[in-house]
Amino acid sequence: MSGTVYGIAGGSVEDLGTDAAKTGRAGEESTGRVLDRITVESQRDVWHDLDVPARGVKANIDHIVTGGTVALIIDAKRWRPGFYWTLDGTSFRWLSKVEHADRATMAMIQQRIAAHIPRALVRRPVVSVEASRDGWLSVTFLHIPGADAIRAQALLRRIRSRVPDEPTDPDLTAALYPLLRSS
Known part of the structure; x- marks a missing residue:
């Protein structure tokens, strides 16, 4: 038995006129292709491009992988190569500040999903980072804040260790389905 893919990876990336948006969509689509393979080899489900269950929040959830009563939120990033590090709450690529890495969005999303699906065990979210071009990347x-940063190459291993290879609980499916932005 195999899992199911819900939604379209990168389906609602806004303002595709900017290079950043195009890069973001490419990262979400790339991660989506990797995640879709999980549904073929396991009973886990993959959810792409969901709304955050909260009024007034414009951010979306890139991906969620579910199995049993467990949900793992995944944010896909495609960043310039380099050495990323954090000191006293400020993140850097080499010696340049990287303010977008210091936002607490992932912690908020985890809290909102956990409140939306009380039965679910919502694991600590993962930010999966791949290089936007050739070059060395370390995270x-x-x-x-509120998430583990990992290289994209480690994503499948993280999912296999955090999300059980079981069909998704019907209550999780029923709660997540209305949050889909695209189908």
């Missing part, structure tokens, strides 16, 4: 010393 080992990067500390994103």
Whole structure:
């Protein structure tokens, strides 16, 4: 038995006229292709492009992987190569500040999903980072508030260790389905 893919990866990336938006969509689509393979080899479900269950929040949830009563939120990033690190709550790529890495969005999303689905065990979110071009990338010393930063190459291993290979609980499916932005 295999899992199910819900939604379209990168389906609602805003303002595609900017290079940043195009890069963001490419990162979400790339991560989406990797995640879609999980549904073929396991019973886990993959959810792409969901609304945050809160009024007035414009941010979306890039991906969620579910199995049993467990949900793992994944934010896909495609950043310039370099050495990313954090000191006293400020993140850097080499010696340049990287303010977008210091936002507490992932902690808020985890709290909102956990409140929306009380039965679910919502694991600590993951920010999966891949390089936007050839070059060396390290996020080992990067500390994103409320999330674990990992290289994209480690994503499947993280999912296999955090999300059980079981069909998704019907209550989770019923709670997540209305949050889909695209289908």
